[in-house]
Amino acid sequence: MASISLQPSIIYGPVLSRRLGRSIGINLLPVDRKVCSFDCIYCQYGRTAVLTTAPSHEMLPTAETVFWAVEKALKKPRTIDVLTFSGNGEPTLHPEFSEIVRGVSRLVDRIRPNVKIALLSNASRVMEDEIQSTLQWIDLPIMKLDAGDRDTFQAINRPATSIKFESIVSGLKSIKNLVLQSVLIDGDVSNTTGNAFCAWKALICELHPRKVQIYSSERPTAESSVICVGGNRLKRIAEDLRSIYGVDAEAFWRE
Numbered sequence: 715m716a717s718i719s720l721q722p723s724i725i726y727g728p729v730l731s732r733r734l735g736r737s738i739g740i741n742l743l744p745v746d747r748k749v750c751s752f753d754c755i756y757c758q759y760g761r762t763a764v765l766t767t768a769p770s771h772e773m774l775p776t777a778e779t780v781f782w783a784v785e786k787a788l789k790k791p792r793t794i795d796v797l798t799f800s801g802n803g804e805p806t807l808h809p810e811f812s813e814i815v816r817g818v819s820r821l822v823d824r825i826r827p828n829v830k831i832a833l834l835s836n837a838s839r840v841m842e843d844e845i846q847s848t849l850q851w852i853d854l855p856i857m858k859l860d861a862g863d864r865d866t867f868q869a870i871n872r873p874a875t876s877i878k879f880e881s882i883v884s885g886l887k888s889i890k891n892l893v894l895q896s897v898l899i900d901g902d903v904s905n906t907t908g909n910a911f912c913a914w915k916a917l918i919c920e921l922h923p924r925k926v927q928i929y930s931s932e933r934p935t936a937e938s939s940v941i942c943v944g945g946n947r948l949k950r951i952a953e954d955l956r957s958i959y960g961v962d963a964e965a966f967w968r969e
Contacts, residue, residue, distance in 0.1 A: 717760030717934045720745060720802045724775055724783040732966045733927055734796045734832055734854070738787055740818070741801025742780065742808040744773050750803035751838040753872040754860075756899055756931040756940045759802065767838065767874050769807055777810045781817050788825040796854070797822065800834040807839070812848040819851045832856060834895070838877050841885030849889060856893045856927070857886060861905055862913030869903045883917065892923040898930050898948065902939040906951070919959050926963040928952055 726739040743749045747763035764773075775783075784797070797818065799805040808814065815831070822829050832854035839845045840857060849855045861867035864879040886892060896914070898906050905914055918926055928951060930943040945967035955963035 717936070718758050720748065720759060724780055725787045726801075728792065728794065729798075731796075731798075733856075734798060736793050736795045737798045737832070738794050738796070739801060740780065740784065740797060740799050740805070742775065742799065742805045742811065742814065743769075743802040745802065747773075748803045749773070749807060750836070751807060751874045751877060752804065752836050752858075753936070754836075754897075755870055755872065755903060755937040756897055756935045758931075758933040758935070760934070761936050762803070764803075765874050767807065767876055768809075771809060774808055777814050777817060780814050781821065784818050785821050785825065788821060788829070794826060794829050796830040796832050798832040798834060799852075804836050804838060805833065806835055806845055812844055815848050815851050830854060836871070837882050837886060838873065839885075840889070841881045846885070846888055849891075854893055855889060855891060856895050857889070858896070859886070859894045859914075859918070859921075860897050861910065862915065862917035863910065866903070866905055866910040866913070870897075870899070870905060883921075886921055892921065894918065894921065894923045894926045896926065896928045898928055898943045898951065900941040900943055902937075906943055906947070915955070915959065918955070918961055924962065926952075926955060926961055927966060928963060929966040932968050 721741045729737045731737045748759045749764040749769050750762045751767045753762040830853040833852045837857040860870050867879045948965035952963040952965040955961040
């Protein structure tokens with residue numbers, strides 16, 4: 715399957731994000747392969763080259779290298795709304811993730827105090843105390859939730875074997891400033907119909923997030939069977955979440 719190119723460096727962008735505004739990305743992962751704890755069927759980067767929860771230090775940038783790159787990016791004379799931890803896989807897998815977040819927060823306070831810090835995470839480490847405490851340094855902790863039940867989670871996100879759906883749900887319940895991101899898809903596996911859709915809606919209501927951001931697979935996907943959900947349908951789902959369930963939901967799609 716076709717896929718888009720990986721991010722070629724620690725810093726990338728600015729990206730004009732529909733959700734975050736003018737965003738500078740921070741990639742804590744290798745530039746030559748995707749390292750992730752999920753192998754999502756819709757991923758724009760294709761199949762996960764290294765499916766793991768504990769990547770080796772040797773393949774990752776050091777904290778000092780990240781700080782140097784972030785400081786250089788912050789000092790450039792340009793508009794920045796947010797620094798976003800994202801990149802070529804799951805950023806929280808970096809063994810120095812907590813130290814890096816704290817260091818980047820201090821750099822932002824010193825150089826660009828109006829810039830927010832966001833995290834785009836698959837929530838695979840959200841149940842860990844270290845990650846829970848680190849999230850307090852992040853303005854927008856945006857966590858993936860594509861499924862409301864274990865079977866759909868396994869079919870869509872294809873996690874590393876040690877990751878349990880129930881543990882992720884438990885961890886999400888502990889986040890006070892929670893923002894959820896959900897990729898809704900159709901095809902051989904769907905989270906927009908039947909029991910899978912009902913379970914997803916029920917779990918969102920149970921978690922009481924600050925906001926839910928829903929979108930679909932508009933770029934190349936890891937599996938050819940994935941079908942994008944159109945903008946009108948995404949909009950209706952968001953409207954139903956707001957009007958029926960009282961959830962602050964917003965849909966995003968390409969015009």
